[in-house]
Amino acid sequence: MNDMTPIQTTLKDWESDQEVRWCPGCGDYAILKAVQRTLPMVNADPKNTVFVSGIGCSSRFPYYVESYGFHTIHGRAPAFATGIKLANPDLDVWLVTGDGDGMSIGGNHTMHVLRRNLNCQIMLFNNEIYGLTKGQYSPTSRTGTNSPTSPIGSVDRPALPCAFALGSGARFVARGYDISKDLPEVLKAAYEHKGAAFVEIFQNCIVYNKDRFDDFTQKKVADDTQVWCRDGEPLLFAKGTKGLALDCDTLSLKVVDVVDGDWEAAGVAVHNVKNRGLAHMLVEMPFGAFPMALGVIYDDPRPTFESEVVAERAKLIEGKTADLGKLLAKGQTWTVEEKDAAHGLMD
Amino acid sequence: MATITAEHETEASVQDTAPEAVVVRFAGDSGDGMQLTGGQFTLSTALAGNDLATFPDFPAEIRAPQGTLFGVSAFQINFGSSEITTAGDAPDVLVAMNPAALKTNVPALKPGGLVIIDTGEFSKRNLEKAKYESNPLEDDSLAKWDVLAFDISALTLEAVKPFGLGNKEALRCKNMWTLGLALWMFDRDRQPLIDWLNAKFAKKNPVLAEANIAALNAGHAYGETAEIAGPLRKLHVDPVASEAGLYRTITGAEAVSLGLVAGAQLANLPMFFGGYPITPASAILHNLVKMKEFGVTTFQAEDEIAAICAAIGASYAGQLGVTSSSGPGIALKGEAMGLAVMTELPLVIVNSQRGGPSTGLPTKTEQSDLYQAVYGRNGDASLPVIAACSPADAFECAIEACRIATQFMTPVMLLTDGYIGNASEPWKVPDPASYTPFPVSFLEENNNGEGHVLPFKRDERGVRPWIKPGTEGLMHRIGGIEKGIDTGNIDYSPAVHQAQTDARKAKVDGVAKAIPAQDVCLGETSGKLAVVGWGSTYGPIHQAVRRARKKGLDVSHIHVRHVWPLPENLGDLLKGFDKVLVPEMNTGQFKTVLRDQYLVDARPLTKTSGQPFTIAEIEAAIEDMLA
Numbered sequence: 024m025n026d027m028t029p030i031q032t033t034l035k036d037w038e039s040d041q042e043v044r045w046c047p048g049c050g051d052y053a054i055l056k057a058v059q060r061t062l063p064m065v066n067a068d069p070k071n072t073v074f075v076s077g078i079g080c081s082s083r084f085p086y087y088v089e090s091y092g093f094h095t096i097h098g099r100a101p102a103f104a105t106g107i108k109l110a111n112p113d114l115d116v117w118l119v120t121g122d123g124d125g126m127s128i129g130g131n132h133t134m135h136v137l138r139r140n141l142n143c144q145i146m147l148f149n150n151e152i153y154g155l156t157k158g159q160y161s162p163t164s165r166t167g168t169n170s171p172t173s174p175i176g177s178v179d180r181p182a183l184p185c186a187f188a189l190g191s192g193a194r195f196v197a198r199g200y201d202i203s204k205d206l207p208e209v210l211k212a213a214y215e216h217k218g219a220a221f222v223e224i225f226q227n228c229i230v231y232n233k234d235r236f237d238d239f240t241q242k243k244v245a246d247d248t249q250v251w252c253r254d255g256e257p258l259l260f261a262k263g264t265k266g267l268a269l270d271c272d273t274l275s276l277k278v279v280d281v282v283d284g285d286w287e288a289a290g291v292a293v294h295n296v297k298n299r300g301l302a303h304m305l306v307e308m309p310f311g312a313f314p315m316a317l318g319v320i321y322d323d324p325r326p327t328f329e330s331e332v333v334a335e336r337a338k339l340i341e342g343k344t345a346d347l348g349k350l351l352a353k354g355q356t357w358t359v360e361e362k363d364a365a366h367g368l369m370d
Numbered sequence: 371m372a373t374i375t376a377e378h379e380t381e382a383s384v385q386d387t388a389p390e391a392v393v394v395r396f397a398g399d400s401g402d403g404m405q406l407t408g409g410q411f412t413l414s415t416a417l418a419g420n421d422l423a424t425f426p427d428f429p430a431e432i433r434a435p436q437g438t439l440f441g442v443s444a445f446q447i448n449f450g451s452s453e454i455t456t457a458g459d460a461p462d463v464l465v466a467m468n469p470a471a472l473k474t475n476v477p478a479l480k481p482g483g484l485v486i487i488d489t490g491e492f493s494k495r496n497l498e499k500a501k502y503e504s505n506p507l508e509d510d511s512l513a514k515w516d517v518l519a520f521d522i523s524a525l526t527l528e529a530v531k532p533f534g535l536g537n538k539e540a541l542r543c544k545n546m547w548t549l550g551l552a553l554w555m556f557d558r559d560r561q562p563l564i565d566w567l568n569a570k571f572a573k574k575n576p577v578l579a580e581a582n583i584a585a586l587n588a589g590h591a592y593g594e595t596a597e598i599a600g601p602l603r604k605l606h607v608d609p610v611a612s613e614a615g616l617y618r619t620i621t622g623a624e625a626v627s628l629g630l631v632a633g634a635q636l637a638n639l640p641m642f643f644g645g646y647p648i649t650p651a652s653a654i655l656h657n658l659v660k661m662k663e664f665g666v667t668t669f670q671a672e673d674e675i676a677a678i679c680a681a682i683g684a685s686y687a688g689q690l691g692v693t694s695s696s697g698p699g700i701a702l703k704g705e706a707m708g709l710a711v712m713t714e715l716p717l718v719i720v721n722s723q724r725g726g727p728s729t730g731l732p733t734k735t736e737q738s739d740l741y742q743a744v745y746g747r748n749g750d751a752s753l754p755v756i757a758a759c760s761p762a763d764a765f766e767c768a769i770e771a772c773r774i775a776t777q778f779m780t781p782v783m784l785l786t787d788g789y790i791g792n793a794s795e796p797w798k799v800p801d802p803a804s805y806t807p808f809p810v811s812f813l814e815e816n817n818n819g820e821g822h823v824l825p826f827k828r829d830e831r832g833v834r835p836w837i838k839p840g841t842e843g844l845m846h847r848i849g850g851i852e853k854g855i856d857t858g859n860i861d862y863s864p865a866v867h868q869a870q871t872d873a874r875k876a877k878v879d880g881v882a883k884a885i886p887a888q889d890v891c892l893g894e895t896s897g898k899l900a901v902v903g904w905g906s907t908y909g910p911i912h913q914a915v916r917r918a919r920k921k922g923l924d925v926s927h928i929h930v931r932h933v934w935p936l937p938e939n940l941g942d943l944l945k946g947f948d949k950v951l952v953p954e955m956n957t958g959q960f961k962t963v964l965r966d967q968y969l970v971d972a973r974p975l976t977k978t979s980g981q982p983f984t985i986a987e988i989e990a991a992i993e994d995m996l997a
Contacts, residue, residue: 039847040822041859073839075683078850086847086860091839093686094849095679096709102676106683106691107839109667110642114687114839135672332667340663347635347802350661351628354618355562356799357417361614 029066034059036069039089050201050226051080054148055087057199057206058117064207065214072115075104077124080155081148081226084119098129101136104143105328112329115214116143122163123153126182130162137191139328140218144210147184147221150228151235158231170231185306188221189299189321196302196321200225200240205251205318212319218327239315252305252318254296257286260314266291267305267313276304278313296322391450393458394552397475398467400434400443403545408445409794410566411549414558415449416619416796421612422449423909425457425982426792430649430732437491437499442474449556455760456909457793459984463555465548467491467522469500476512484516486551488544490523522547529588533581543585550589560590613798620797622761622790623653626694626720629768630654631664632802633718634690636769637776638809640665642684643692644677646699649732650788651722654694674699678706678719685715686848688812688838690772694720696788697739698729704747707781711751711874713848714826714834716775716782718768723787725980734980735789737905738956743783744934744963750871752878754778755934757785759908762797764790767931769805770885776810778881779833785933787955789982790906813837816844824856832877881935888937893919893926896946899995902972904930904960907953907983914988923996933960941968951975951995953988 037059045051062072072090076082078097085092091114095103104116118136125133125147136145152170153159160170160177163184167176188196195216199209201224213220225236239248250260250267258267263281268290270277281289295301302321308314396411398404405426415422425446434441448458460480466472468491479485489507497505506512507519526547530540546567553560564583571579620628634641643666645655659668667684671677674695681691695703700721710717723739725731739746743755754774758764764786775782813835818824825846826834837844846858852870854861890900892915903911908929915927928943930936944950944964950972952961958974965972975991977983 041847069845070842071840085849090845092847092849093683093713094847094851095682096705096850099675099679099706102671102679103683103686105669105671105676106642106644106680106685107687108683109669109680110640110684110687110689111838111840131672132676135676332669336662336667339659343663345663345665347632347664350631350664351802352616352618352799355413355417356616356618357419358616359419359612359614 030068032063032067032069034063037062037089039087041086043087044083045080046230048229049080050150050228051084051148053201054146054206054224054226055084057201058146058210059088061207061210061214064211067115067214071113072117073107074117074119075100075107076119077121077129078155079121079124079153080228081119081121082124098124098127099132100124101129101132101141101145105136105139105141108141108143108329109332112142112333116141118143118145120145120147121154122147122149122151122161122184126162126184126187130187133187134191137188137193137219137221140192140194140325142218142327142329143220144213145219145221146210147223148226149184149223150226150232151181152228152232154228154231183306184223185221185320186303188223189303189306193221193321194218194323194325195220195319196306197222197319198225198306198315198317199223200236200317201227202240203317209318212322216322216324218324239310248310248314250314250316252294252296252316252320254294254319254322256294257291258294259286259291268292276308276313296320299323391448391454391458392463392556393446393448393461394463394465394556395444395446395461395475395478396465396548396552397442397444397471398465398545399436399471400429400431400441401436402443402467403542404428404443404445404467407545407549408447410563411552411558412447412794413566413619414553414562415447415556416617417562418556418558420449421454421796422447422619423454423457423795424448424793425789427981428733437468437470437496439470439474439500442471444471444475454795455912456985457982459986465552467544467548469496469502469506472506473500473502476515479515481514482516484518485512486548487517487519488522488548489519490521525588525592526585529585530581533577533584535577535581539578540581543582546582546585547589547592550586550591551593552589553586554590554593560586612796616799617796618799619794620761620765621653621792621794622758622764622786623650623722623792624657625761625764625797626758626768626784626786626791627654627657627661629765630658630692630718630772631661631666632765632805633769633772634666635664635802636805636807636809637690637772638807639688639690639776640667641692642667642669642681642689643694644669644671644679644681644684645694646671646674646677648674648696648699650724650791651694651696651699651720653791654720654722674702675706678703678717682706682710682713682715682717685710685717686713686839688836690716690718690776692718692720694722696722696724696732697726697742700739700742701746707753708747708749708751709850710781711747711753712850714779714874716779716836718771718775719781719783720768721783721785722791723785725978731980733788735787735906735982736955736978736980737785737787737907738959738978739785740904740933740954740956740959740963743785750875752875752934753780754782754878754881754932755785756782756931757905757933758790759903759905759929759931761790761793761795763908763931765797765800770931773808774881774884777808777833777884778831778877779836780878780881785905787906810836812841813844814841822846822857825858826853827856828873828877831880832873879935882932882938885932885937888928888930888940888943890926890943891929892916894924895926895943897926898924898947899949899951899992900926900928900944900947901951901953901988901992902928902930902944902960902964903953904933905954907955910983910985910988911953913985914992917985917989918992923992925992925996930960933963936967941970944968944970944972949973949995951991953977953983953991955982
């Protein structure tokens with residue numbers, strides 16, 4: 024991050040000269056625009072910004088942003104990002120991954136980058152399908168998903184990316200979706216969080232999993248099916264007529280009706296981004312009986328991995344000088360004098 | 371040590387007259403501290419001015435069940451007053467701490483050699499565990515050796531009695547007792563060991579330091595005042611004459627670590643080392659953690675893949691990325707190596723080879739990852755491969771790997787093996803100023819005037835510029851998909867892929883112009899037979915060729931460091947010989963590479979027992995070829 028004079032950029036400055044090659048109508052276009060809107064908002068500097076991705080539709084993302092970019096190998100973007108950030112902690116690192124890349128082949132690295140708390144933004148585009156390989160069910164596909172590899176419906180149970188992130192020790196967990204006008208706000212919060220910021224972005228795969236998220240992303244249902252989590256505000260939805268309250272008998276959330284706007288009387292819980300238990304409950308709410316929790320669900324920073332590595336290194340090298348000659352001659356040594364040395368015995 | 375080459379032979383068994391070289395093997399249970407005993411004996415040997423080579427041989431299990439045959443851990447040292455290049459063939463002296471150690475090691479002992487046995491461990495139960503039907507001390511199965519059997523356990527317990535240790539702890543001092551006896555036998559100074567024990571235990575447990583020192587002294591005194599004149603006698607080995615200068619002992623793992631640090635300094639770069647624990651490569655990570663004042667960042671990754679990916683990430687960000695592993699881990703890194711080839715980023719990959727395939731023989735040595743190094747990636751993904759031939763040589767090779775990686779923007783693989791990694795030898799401490807620096811320059815200005823920067827615009831050697839993120843005005847994207855000429859933008863049209871494949875190959879082939887010509891390290895540059903080796907077979911090949919030449923045979927030794935690309939003159943050199951013999955610890959991999967590259971009738975001599983070649987094995991093959 025750059026602490027000097029704020030860099031002034033516009034959305035245009037973040038567009039590369041590369042032709043965008045996603046399918047027409049793909050949710051990735053909207054996410055790309057949201058990111059290009061966010062970067063000027065946070066005064067990001069193109070020369071200090073690096074987008075790192077794995078493999079998949081979403082992972083083509085870096086080519087379309089006018090910054091530094093590294094399109095790596097399947098699932099491993101978090102490991103590359105770790106090397107980049109440790110080599111130069113001043114760089115702003117954004118990770119772009121998908122449900123296959125980040126939850127399946129790269130699940131291990133997603134876990135460890137979160138656990139270590141590398142300061143970066145992790146955008147997981149969740150379209151619940153393998154798009155680039157032509158539509159096989161993914162680790163986030165709902166049970167029963169029909170696909171070329173599951174002709175009568177998949178039998179696997181899906182993983183919940185946000186629950187996985189919390190379980191891995193993430194200190195920032197948020198959710199948004201491709202066409203949401205609030206996505207830049209969510210991304211801004213992720214950027215401002217120091218540490219690994221995990222953002223699950225529901226994304227419409229127009230070809231292989233079309234309109235999968237319509238039941239909460241479409242305008243006509245949005246009010247009734249989305250609960251936006253804002254720190255210090257009550258967890259209300261359906262234009263304030265419903266809210267989420269804690270059921271003390273079952274230690275879980277329940278939906279309650281709010282009469283005349285009196286949410287306090289209805290017992291609606293106030294969102295607290297530092298409440299890890301609440302975050303767990305919000306990300307695990309079964310959709311249908313509950314609304315979809317969106318926005319910043321959890322945000323409680325801890326020291327970042329790279330700052331700890333820098334501090335550890337300072338401690339280890341305290342009082343030491345980098346004298347290579349001395350290093351090579353370390354340990355128990357002995358000297359062979361010129362008079363003892365043998366000469367000319369080569370055969 | 372290849373500087374002084376006074377001839378020596380060790381055919382005679384232990385004798386009163388000072389021998390030129392003696393091979394001693396310590397063998398015991400893996401919990402008996404044999405590696406420690408051997409290591410300290412090595413140090414005292416080096417301090418006495420002897421040249422030496424060692425061969426640690428231990429089981430994969432950290433604490434294999436006590437007393438069993440597969441739990442035996444051994445350490446062999448060959449030291450003497452002339453140049454030593456191998457850990458020796460058959461030992462002159464064997465120290466066997468229990469029946470299992472005796473059973474597994476005594477067949478290797480020279481006829482007439484000395485075996486020292488701890489009778490305290492020869493209980494009925496231990497004999498059964500070692501699958502002895504009768505007690506070898508009581509039958510005549512050891513008749514061809516000098517046997518010195520006494521109760522080392524009891525003598526040790528007696529020596530450490532004043533310190534009030536428990537029985538188990540007291541018995542742990544046995545290795546020091548044995549070491550004391552060995553030091554006496556070979557006229558070694560005890561003081562460095564006493565200093566070491568004091569330093570090791572001073573803070574944690576001074577009583578243990580005292581007990582161990584007492585055991586060491588007691589073993590030494592036992593030799594001094596032994597009532598049995600028998601076979602036990604003092605051997606003095608004269609110090610070797612070497613080049614004047616400052617010396618220390620060094621293992622291959624230490625040499626690689628120091629060489630990487632030196633290489634990064636010569637490139638004027640901070641170094642990033644990504645590693646994941648694996649035998650026998652972990653030692654390099656352990657060493658580098660302690661060298662952070664040289665701009666070293668170490669990262670213990672979640673797996674082998676993350677280790678190399680993080681290293682590539684660091685290279686992308688402008689540091690020298692390094693990763694290290696052994697065969698199975700290298701296999702996991704394959705895809706990422708391909709990305710480093712494709713994005714043309716510098717990277718050093720160290721492979722401390724071990725026996726394979728799969729988990730194979732984690733603690734034993736082999737050279738069976740040559741194909742993996744040269745060919746083992748998807749696509750046409752050529753990269754330079756360098757092989758170290760000894761612990762000391764690993765220092766030079768690590769520097770060479772850093773030089774080629776940074777000068778040619780390419781991943782480079784450095785091959786060592788378990789034998790080189792663990793073995794130690796005396797090393798003349800080099801002067802860092804004697805190496806020519808190869809400082810890296812990053813692209814700072816747009817190389818395309820007013821247009822978009824061209825991250826893949828190649829120079830006359832086919833090398834692209836290195837651009838650090840953070841550089842004003844040079845934003846660009848790289849990745850694993852085929853890329854357009856100069857621009858790096860995605861482009862996999864037919865002509866472009868053809869051109870880029872050719873360019874990548876030409877660049878790596880061109881490394882041959884930047885490496886030394888192949889020399890002949892012993893013998894003439896043409897003749898009847900060339901014995902061509904690579905890696906840790908250097909010692910036995912060199913001695914075998916020397917012996918054969920003494921007998922008048924027309925044979926030369928060629929040892930190849932640059933395994934890929936091969937030195938430009940190697941083909942012509944080989945064609946100057948009637949026959950070519952390639953000894954290697956695999957089923958004939960380098961032999962195949964040589965045949966492929968030069969259409970020469972290279973003959974294999976292979977060994978995959980997890981043990982290094984003996985001199986005699988190679989000598990016999992030379993005689994066969996010339997018969």
